[in-house]
Amino acid sequence: MHARSAKLPDAFAIEHLIQVHIGDGTLLPRPLSEICENIRDFTVVENEGEIVGCGALHLYGLHLAEIRSITVTGKSKGKGAGRILIDALLKEARRQSVTCVCLFTRIPDFFGRMGFQVVEKEALPDKLLKDCMKCTRRNACDEIAMYMGTLPKVAGISRRPRAAQEYVQIARQQA
Numbered sequence: 001m002h003a004r005s006a007k008l009p010d011a012f013a014i015e016h017l018i019q020v021h022i023g024d025g026t027l028l029p030r031p032l033s034e035i036c037e038n039i040r041d042f043t044v045v046e047n048e049g050e051i052v053g054c055g056a057l058h059l060y061g062l063h064l065a066e067i068r069s070i071t072v073t074g075k076s077k078g079k080g081a082g083r084i085l086i087d088a089l090l091k092e093a094r095r096q097s098v099t100c101v102c103l104f105t106r107i108p109d110f111f112g113r114m115g116f117q118v119v120e121k122e123a124l125p126d127k128l129l130k131d132c133m134k135c136t137r138r139n140a141c142d143e144i145a146m147y148m149g150t151l152p153k154v155a156g157i158s159r160r161p162r163a164a165q166e167y168v169q170i171a172r173q174q175a
């Protein structure tokens with residue numbers, strides 16, 4: 001088993017892998033068009049030529065990236081594909097010089113094993129603004145926020161990066 005960067009022809013397999021976990025809210029839906037647009041975010045794990053897992057690293061800026069759309073096929077679970085995937089995404093985050101990697105999850109024990117720590121969602125205002133404000137479950141969210149590295153002091157890329165707390169206030173006003 002090995003990880004490699006995804007290519008456009010992998011988009012269908014990635015869509016299928018994600019689809020399986022949308023119904024119960026484990027993963028957010030990613031339409032094929034969105035997967036294609038963001039294919040360079042994705043890493044896949046292959047076993048004997050078959051794609052058995054995928055995940056993405058979404059870059060917010062030097063201060064933050066998010067690991068998302070992590071999934072491994074049922075028959076490949078428990079054989080190390082998940083760890084290979086996370087290691088590859090963290091390597092990419094280091095290559096990009098990102099100082100903090102975050103994720104939202106219902107399985108904190110898995111990500112705890114990978115070195116992530118639990119944090120309040122409000123510590124990650126980029127994520128709050130990008131996804132949480134649009135989420136139908138935002139008032140009943142059962143996901144745990146986790147991070148690795150140095151928590152960001154600013155949010156968003158702009159000519160004048162705002163203090164993270166300012167973004168939290170904006171997010172609350174929009175809620």
Ligand SMILES: CC(C)(COP(=O)(O)OP(=O)(O)OC[C@H]1O[C@@H](n2cnc3c(N)ncnc32)[C@H](O)[C@@H]1OP(=O)(O)O)[C@@H](O)C(=O)NCCC(=O)NCCS
Pocket residue numbers: 021026027070071072073076077078079080081082083084104105106107109110111113
């Ligand atoms: C979570 C998932 C990616 C793990 O993949 P995997 O290939 O089975 O994981 P690995 O075999 O690499 O396991 C690595 C370690 O994590 C542990 N682990 C695996 N799944 C776990 C879970 N759900 N909770 C806690 N620990 C878990 C393993 O026991 C192993 O521990 P070890 O290194 O101490 O032996 C896979 O179960 C999956 O696709 N789940 C459904 C989708 C999902 O929940 N995605 C995450 C959304 S945030």
